[in-house]
Ligand SMILES: [Zn+2]
């Protein structure tokens with residue numbers, strides 16, 4: 001049987017092709033993709049900033065219905081509604097053994113960035129190990145497709161090392177920043193300040209409960225946030241640029257944490273004062289991808305409606321629309337774009 005898949009054939013080239021529908025190997029399930037979010041990671045792979053062997057099918061933020069199970073799969077059957085965790089740990093390296101599967105030395109991803117990329121969910125069907133799917137109950141598929149980025153936010157909130165009543169500044173409120181904001185609110189983190197250029201995104205940040213929202217084109221976010229809230233227990237950069245990381249770092253209180261969440265250029269460098277790090281005990285943390293645990297917790301948050309998913313999804317597109325969606329992401333138009341395979345035929 002055949003299926004449509006959006007195949008990355010070279011840097012900057014993607015086309016919808018007819019391919020064989022995957023069959024499950026032992027331990028695998030095949031999922032009919034209902035929704036798959038488009039992510040800045042896809043954008044970076046498409047433009048060659050993150051490497052990938054082509055041809056390959058991207059798409060790592062997906063949900064759908066199990067349609068086939070391989071031998072030795074217990075606990076899943078055709079008809080199950082699931083979200084897919086795209087991280088495939090080797091379970092043999094020392095990172096995997098200590099539970100940091102996201103730092104696996106043999107990092108393999110289903111449709112995401114990694115040393116090795118296997119075909120992802122910008123397709124009508126995708127094959128994954130049964131251990132990588134999580135039941136979603138009756139959560140709408142497009143909300144469930146947010147489980148992967150939400151899991152990154154849950155993991156990021158862990159890495160920010162904050163708890164109830166701790167102050168946080170978020171630099172950048174795109175789809176991820178806005179999901180992270182909700183995750184932090186869930187934890188009782190307060191107050192929360194947000195710096196964001198785009199007016200619609202600032203409005204959503206207010207709606208999601210930010211206590212202070214700053215337009216960095218109008219005022220210096222470092223000054224304003226320091227004045228209104230003071231230095232913060234954690235400042236989180238969700239843009240991926242040195243200038244905004246420096247801004248975030250300048251807001252961090254002594255004993256606090258600066259968290260790099262946005263994806264910086266691989267060859268970017270920045271200056272920090274080692275004396276300040278030493279004397280003020282400021283931690284600089286990174287947060288990369290998600291853990292098995294944070295994925296499970298993200299699905300729970302979606303199932304218990306702790307996240308406003310509807311406000312984050314602004315477009316539904318077909319497999320043939322992905323390259324133009326990248327253009328709109330570059331211009332920061334709208335928020336999450338959901339690929340609904342089969343949409344182009346309707
Ligand atoms: Zn992603």
Ligand SMILES: [Zn+2]
Pocket residue numbers: 089090091092093094095096097103104105106107
């Ligand atoms: Zn490993």
